[in-house]
Amino acid sequence: AQSVTQPDIHITVSEGASLELRCNYSYGATPYLFWYVQSPGQGLQLLLKYFSGDTLVQGIKGFEAEFKRSQSSFNLRKPSVHWSDAAEYFCAVGAYGGATNKLIFGTGTLLAVQP
Amino acid sequence: DGGITQSPKYLFRKEGQNVTLSCEQNLNHDAMYWYRQDPGQGLRLIYYSQIVNDFQKGDIAEGYSVSREKKESFPLTVTSAQKNPTAFYLCASNRRWGELNTGELFFGEGSRLTVL
Secondary structure (H helix, E strand, O other): OOOOOOOOOOEEEEEOOOEEEEOOOEOOOOOOOEEHHHHOOEEEEEEEEOOOOOOOOOOOOHOOEEEHHHHOOOEEEEEOOOOHHHHHEEEEHHHHEEEEEEEEEEEOOEEEOOO | OEEEEEEEOOEEEOOOOOOEEEEEEEOOOEEEEEEEEEOOOOEEEEEEEEOOOEEOOOOOOOOOOOOEEEOOOOOEOOOOOOOOOOEEEEEEEEEOOOOOOOOOOOEOEEEEEEOO
């Protein structure tokens, strides 16, 4: 069965520092992978997605993620964090085909940014 | 502007009462979804619908019901059979798989249900 693991429940970084959020997935075929961000009390906004091709994908707000098939990982990175990046981040894998069309989410990583 | 509208944003319910959460979209999407979000548990799929008059159970469908009578609407009823209904509920939509579907879901802003 498909699944997503985000091993870090909570991360704190200083403003201006680099960031890496980890995501590991379990999926039999080529995965469709996503990162979403959620501000408190709000819905989810798509940061970036990977379907195929270049394994390094660029997203909005200066984020990027790298797909590594050998490690079943899709880690999210940002070179320099801003205070406005404080939010919860969710990794997801798509399950498609036939009657199935859904995303499976990880448990999320809550990011705090110190001044 | 196209988007997904959820209402109400906040809802309080007494134990034993049913409550219905509204979700409307004007994105012309065929597929719609309901997720439940609890702290530390991420998003869990309750029900989803690929097309009008059809829907499928997700991972935690017990105590919930849905209908899909119109393409743009997918209401969720939280019944008295749901033992722990206090949560944040998110509605989402996308195109049916195979129809220019790039896979991502588009989300509403959520409804927070509190059982008193």
